[in-house]
Amino acid sequence: MRNYIAVIFNDTGKAYEGLHALWQLDGDMEVTVHGAAVVHRDNLGQFQVDTKETHPGLATAVGVGIGALLGALAGPAGAAVGAAGGAGIGAATGGMAGLVADAGRADTRQEAAAETGFVLGDGQSAVIADVSEDWTSPIDTRMKELGGIVYRRARSVVEDDSWYGSDLYPYDYYLYPYEYVPPAYPY
């Protein structure tokens, strides 16, 4: 089954361990990773796509999209405001990565949490990935070992969100242009 996952960690270092573990699971043929990115929310509530291993030219492309992505993973309530917030701020900042998504507001946060439980709190980091998995145990077990909490939404459900493909989100793929694809397959 094709899923978007969000794995929440309390610090960025652990999120990178999670990212590497995810690609290792791919190398072990337990899952197939189609793309992955690390997202961080600082103590002021600003979201940013971490540039450590995301290609710098892509990671700083534009603020549009990351609010939409996080919102989409949080559920329909988060999707609408996440997309709108991301588009507005991306346009206003002329391509700076990082934005304050409205999905972080307390009321929206509660609504999103009620639907899926996915919330990225201040100071936390998340691995966001598009994966194919025949069973959920490999990712759940490995991420639990690393202290991560896994949330899932089926890709088909995310893409059924009514705003998907609108002018607010100009890409045909949620992780684009933020995804990290390893330069070499991790054998």
Add this chain to the structure above:
Amino acid sequence: MGKIDTNIKDALDNVRAAAQGLHGAISDAAAKRGGATKADLEAFAQKAKAVADSAKGSLNAQNEAAKKHLADAVTHLEATQKHAVEAAKSSGQAFQTSIKKTLADARASVQKISEAVAAKRSAMFKKTK
């Protein structure tokens, strides 16, 4: 339960690794100061052709779902080659447009090969259950 033998990685995994490497190299070149050089672009065109040939070579060994994704990937790889050749011969706005198309098709090929890998693994998983 359902664990797949990790020793049976095959040509498809190698094709995926090669396509990921190609996409990474193109995005690195596109992002660098001064942009991709003519030599870079000629190398990308050759690599795209080589990956497309490898993908074609492993088509018949795949199940139907994987075969369809892989055939789509070949189309994108051939387009990658074509756009890289065009970029090497152009300048200005036409050059930028060709670079963007080269990158977009390389990325699309990685996605399609990834989907082929997932289809193949899923079929193997069902067999081992």
